[in-house]
Structure formats: structure tokens, C-alpha cells
Amino acid sequence: MNGRYRLEPNFTRTVPPGDNVERQVCAECGFVDYQNPxxxxxxxxxxxxxxxxxxxxxxxxxxxxxxxxxxxxxxxxxxxxxxxxxxxxxxxxxxxxxxxxxxxxxxxxxxxxxxxxxxxxxxxxxxxxxxxxxxxxxxxxxxxxxxxxxxxxxxxxxxxxxxxxxxxxxxxxxxxx
The missing domain is CATH 3.90.79.10 (Nucleoside Triphosphate Pyrophosphohydrolase)
Structure with missing residues (x-):
């Protein structure tokens, strides 16, 4: 942590809301790390x-x-x-x-x-x-x-x-x- 901000995302594998595929999602902010072709x-x-x-x-x-x-x-x-x-x-x-x-x-x-x-x-x-x-x-x-x-x-x-x-x-x- 640097002050209030985390330097590295805390990703977990989950299905984001409104999606149907398991993806890497930041547990803190909800950012979805899409992996595309x-x-x-x-x-x-x-x-x-x-x-x-x-x-x-x-x-x-x-x-x-x-x-x-x-x-x-x-x-x-x-x-x-x-x-x-x-x-x-x-x-x-x-x-x-x-x-x-x-x-x-x-x-x-x-x-x-x-x-x-x-x-x-x-x-x-x-x-x-x-x-x-x-x-x-x-x-x-x-x-x-x-x-x-x-x-x-x-x-x-x-x-x-x-x-x-x-x-x-x-x-x-x-x-x-």
C-alpha cells in the first residue's frame, strides 16, 4: 500500500456481473482484465x-x-x-x-x-x-x-x-x- 492506494491489483477469478465467462476481476474496484485474441x-x-x-x-x-x-x-x-x-x-x-x-x-x-x-x-x-x-x-x-x-x-x-x-x-x- 502507498497511502490509501494499493500498487498492485487484487485479482480473483470470477464471473463479472452481466457476463457469463469467468475472468480476472479486481476484488477491490471491480476492474475486469479481459483477455482477448x-x-x-x-x-x-x-x-x-x-x-x-x-x-x-x-x-x-x-x-x-x-x-x-x-x-x-x-x-x-x-x-x-x-x-x-x-x-x-x-x-x-x-x-x-x-x-x-x-x-x-x-x-x-x-x-x-x-x-x-x-x-x-x-x-x-x-x-x-x-x-x-x-x-x-x-x-x-x-x-x-x-x-x-x-x-x-x-x-x-x-x-x-x-x-x-x-x-x-x-x-x-x-x-x-
Whole structure:
């Protein structure tokens, strides 16, 4: 205690009034500490017919290939987040076209918003979270070394809509998570 004020909340697990889910609630003031899914924003970035992938320099899945993507920051739109992640992970500037897919991954409490995008110019480099960044022809994508299932989903969904402007965003494949 510091004077009359407690420095750390006194949380207990309970169902708050008007709710139906047990949550962390401060026993003193009633503050509810909601735990919500994380939003990931990223993009399938192309240069001509090639796809930009980043080899992860961080865990999880260090050394595996992924799309430029990551968690949204507070007060950031998904488009801003996708642009920022491409800039941070691949040191590049992209032009976002449209939403390619929205994936729900409840086992890790994520919703992923993936855009279709293009490099503004043929310039990229590994950022602090990437060991390497490269453009791949479809036949050369390192399928066995992709970091996450959703990377493969997005790449396949991207291939399905090449040249199309009239598609609805894809979602999780029927095979499940």
C-alpha cells in the first residue's frame, strides 16, 4: 500500500456481473482484465510473379520461412500493421491491394488478416526479425520449411486469385486448424 492506494491489483477469478465467462476481476474496484485474441496483420507480397518470404530470426520457428506479418500495435489499422511488418521484417515498402484472407486460429487465440500486396520497387533486405528475405517462384517455395500452416494457406489462396479483382477473402481451409 502507498497511502490509501494499493500498487498492485487484487485479482480473483470470477464471473463479472452481466457476463457469463469467468475472468480476472479486481476484488477491490471491480476492474475486469479481459483477455482477448491477438490480431495478426500481414501480406502475401509479390514482385512480378515471385513471392516475398522472410526466414525468421526469432522464435517461434526460427529459421523457417514466413510472410511478413505480426501483431497489430495499439491504435493501428490492419493495413498499417501489414505495411509496418513488411517494412520491419523485409526493409521494404509495399502497396496493399485488398484483403486476401482472414484466418481464425483459436488454439493460439489469433485472428490473422492477410492482404494481397506488391513491392513498390525491387528493394528488400533482412530486418532485425529476419535472417534472410528472398523472392520465390511458385515452384521454388520451401514448402517443407514454412513456419506456420497459415503461411501455406495464404500462399495457396493467393495463387487461386492471381489476376482476379472480384474475389471474396478466403478463410480457414476445410481440413481445419
Amino acid at each position: 491477438k490480431i495478426v496483420a500481414g501480406s502475401v507480397v509479390t514482385w512480378r510473379d515471385r513471392i516475398l518470404l522472410c526466414r525468421r530470426a526469432i522464435e517461434p520457428r526460427r529459421g523457417y520461412w514466413t510472410l511478413p506479418a505480426g501483431y497489430l500495435e495499439l491504435n493501428e489499422t490492419p493495413e498499417e500493421g501489414a505495411w509496418r511488418e513488411a517494412n520491419e521484417e523485409a526493409c521494404t515498402d509495399i502497396e496493399i491491394d485488398r484483403i486476401l484472407a482472414i484466418y481464425s486460429i483459436p488454439r493460439i487465440s489469433q485472428v490473422q488478416i492477410i492482404y494481397r500486396a506488391r513491392l513498390k520497387r525491387h528493394h528488400f533486405a533482412a530486418g532485425p526479425e529476419s535472417e534472410a528475405v528472398a523472392l520465390f517462384d511458385w515452384a521454388d517455395i520451401p514448402w517443407g520449411d514454412l513456419a506456420f500452416p497459415s503461411v501455406g494457406w495464404a500462399l495457396r489462396h493467393h495463387r487461386d486469385v492471381i489476376g482476379r479483382e472480384d474475389f471474396a477473402p478466403s478463410s480457414n481451409p476445410q481440413a481445419g486448424l
